[in-house]
Amino acid sequence: xxxxxxxxxxxxxxxxxxxxxxxxxxxxxxxxxxxxxxxxxxxxxxxxxxxxxxxxxxxxxxxxxxxxxxxxxxxxxxxxxxxxxxxxxxxxxxxxxxxxxxxxxxxxxxxxxxxxxxxxxxxxxxxxxxxxxxxxxxxxxxxxxxxxxxxxxxxxxxxxxxxxxxxxxxxxxxxxxxxxxxxxxxxxxxxxxxxxxx
Numbered sequence: 124x125x126x127x128x129x130x131x132x133x134x135x136x137x138x139x140x141x142x143x144x145x146x147x148x149x150x151x152x153x154x155x156x157x158x159x160x161x162x163x164x165x166x167x168x169x170x171x172x173x174x175x176x177x178x179x180x181x182x183x184x185x186x187x188x189x190x191x192x193x194x195x196x197x198x199x200x201x202x203x204x205x206x207x208x209x210x211x212x213x214x215x216x217x218x219x220x221x222x223x224x225x226x227x228x229x230x231x232x233x234x235x236x237x238x239x240x241x242x243x244x245x246x247x248x249x250x251x252x253x254x255x256x257x258x259x260x261x262x263x264x265x266x267x268x269x270x271x272x273x274x275x276x277x278x279x280x281x282x283x284x285x286x287x288x289x290x291x292x293x294x295x296x297x298x299x300x301x302x303x304x305x306x307x308x309x310x311x312x313x314x315x316x317x318x319x320x321x
Contacts, residue, residue, distance in 0.1 A: 130159060130166050130294055132242055133235040141228050144221060151218035152210060164201050168194060168262060169290025175283030177227040187279040191269030194286060198263040202256060246298025258289050258301060261308055275318045281311035
């Protein structure tokens with residue numbers, strides 16, 4: 124699976140998702156794949172992060188676990204160098220109402236313009252070749268942490284933010300965001316460990 128460069132910032136991603144889903148009653152993974160393509164690892168990781176962060180979607184019980192499974196499947200297939208993404212039918216058919224999805228897109232559109240101004244290609248070696256596979260390994264680790272995060276208040280936000288940073292890093296070739304993602308993943312591990320010991 125390659126990392127497509129048809130989408131290079133957050134506003135483009137939101138616009139692509141909005142235009143593909145606005146006339147539907149339900150939004151499922153089939154539609155999301157149609158919007159971004161089945162070869163764009165960065166865009167799909169970014170979507171998983173945004174869904175986990177979005178208050179209207181990420182708060183649905185089981186959603187962080189579902190996004191964790193999606194990220195794990197994506198990461199493993201990237202590490203195996205699959206050129207096209209495969210997802211099981213039951214995952215492709217999981218859906219939410221278009222109204223809820225549209226509200227989440229509207230919520231994310233507000234900061235998108237400001238975030239995009241900060242994106243630029245830098246430290247690009249961290250987002251390609253070995254750097255890309257390192258991100259995939261870290262994303263796998265984040266994905267494995269997401270099911271227990273459902274039982275620890277606010278911890279899924281760490282995972283969503285880390286995945287969002289990694290997704291943005293890949294679509295914009297911004298290695299600085301990858302470094303921030305590594306740091307945030309470390310904080311998430313520390314936070315979960317601290318909460319577990321309490």
